[in-house]
Each structure stands twice: as C-alpha cells, then as structure tokens.
Amino acid sequence: xxxxxxILRILHIGGGIFWAGTLLVMFGFLLPTARSLGPVAAPFxxxxxxxxxxxxxAGGAGVVTVVSGTLLYWHDFGDIVPFNxxxxxxxxxxxxxxxxxxxxxxxxxxxxxxxxxxxxRAAQGVDVAAEIGHATAxxxxxxxxxxxxxxxxxxxMAIARYL
Numbered sequence: 001x002x003x004x005x006x007i008l009r010i011l012h013i014g015g016g017i018f019w020a021g022t023l024l025v026m027f028g029f030l031l032p033t034a035r036s037l038g039p040v041a042a043p044f045x046x047x048x049x050x051x052x053x054x055x056x057x058a059g060g061a062g063v064v065t066v067v068s069g070t071l072l073y074w075h076d077f078g079d080i081v082p083f084n085x086x087x088x089x090x091x092x093x094x095x096x097x098x099x100x101x102x103x104x105x106x107x108x109x110x111x112x113x114x115x116x117x118x119x120x121r122a123a124q125g126v127d128v129a130a131e132i133g134h135a136t137a138x139x140x141x142x143x144x145x146x147x148x149x150x151x152x153x154x155x156x157m158a159i160a161r162y163l
Contacts, residue, residue: 005075008068015065016097016157022058023104023150027143035136039122039129046119055104055112062101069094089160096153103146111139 030048034041048054073094077087114135118128 005072008072008075011064012068012072015061015068016154019058019061019065020150020154022054022061023146026054026058027147031140031143035140039132042119042122042128042132044119046116046123049112050116050120055109059101059105059109062097062104066094066097066101069097085163086160089156089163093153093156093160096149096156100146100149100153103142103149108139108142108146111135111142115139 030045034045069090073090077090080087115132118132118135121128122132
C-alpha cells in the first residue's frame with residue numbers, strides 16, 4: 001500500500017468517524033436536550049453553534065470525508081469494468097454521504113448559524129423565543145432526512161468490501 005492511499009484512508013476514516021459521531025451526538029442528545037430545556041438552552045446552544053462553530057467543523061469533516069472517499073473510490077475502482085458488488089456498495093455509501101453533505105451545508109448549517117445569532121441575542125437578554133422556535137422547527141425537519149442518509153452511508157461503507 002502506498003503513502004497516498006494510507007493518507008487518504010486516515011483522512012476518510014478519521015473524518016467520517018468525527019463527522020458521523022458529531023451528527024449522531026447532536027441529533028440524539030444535544031438538540032433533544034436543548035429542545036426540552038426551552039429558552040434557557042439558547043445561550044449554551046448559541047455558544048456551541050456560533051462561537052465554537054460546531055456545525056462548521058462538522059461540515060469541514062464532511063468535506064474531508066467525501067473528498068478523500070471520492071479519491072479512494074477512483075483509486076480503487078477507476079478503471080474497473082464492469083461494475084461489481086463492492087463498487088456498488090461504496091457508490092451507494094458515497095452518494096448517501098454526498099447528499100448528507102449537501103443538505104447539511106446547504107440547509108442545516110445556515111439554520112444553525114441563524115440559531116447561533118439568536119442564542120447570542122438571548123444571552124444578552126433579548127426576547128427571541130418565538131424566532132428561536134420557528135428557526136428550530138425549520139432546522140429540525142431536516143434531522144430525520146440527514147440521519148437516514150448518515151445511516152445508509154455508514155452501513156454501506158461498513159459492508160461494501162464484503163459484498
């Protein structure tokens with residue numbers, strides 16, 4: 001195995017672990033807890049999403065994962081014809097990850113930035129509860145979709161080599 005493949009695999013697997021882990025913790029624990037706490041959670045979530053830039057960092061890990069995965073796919077299968085089962089498994093996982101990344105960067109990240117701004121205003125004592133409720137509902141509609149694509153990507157990548 002050459003250094004190119006080793007570096008790509010480290011970036012792909014490490015980035016994927018961070019990206020998937022961050023999303024699963026966010027969707028499964030942080031957001032439901034913040035939702036149940038109501039307005040009192042706004043300063044914490046504002047700091048997490050805004051000042052600490054968790055959505056941007058997770059999105060960056062997603063970009064690293066998708067780019068390195070695409071390069072690995074091309075390295076492993078770029079000249080193989082006809083299409084085989086492992087190629088199909090990695091293709092399904094890769095397409096799910098790409099859709100997840102597009103939805104995350106295109107829709108969820110802007111919504112999280114808006115929530116971070118509102119959280120910062122709430123920390124200053126401004127009443128933004130109604131705006132937070134609306135922005136949260138808009139963002140939360142994406143969570144089942146994103147979770148589905150995340151699970152498909154993880155499962156396909158986990159089993160593709162064994163198809």
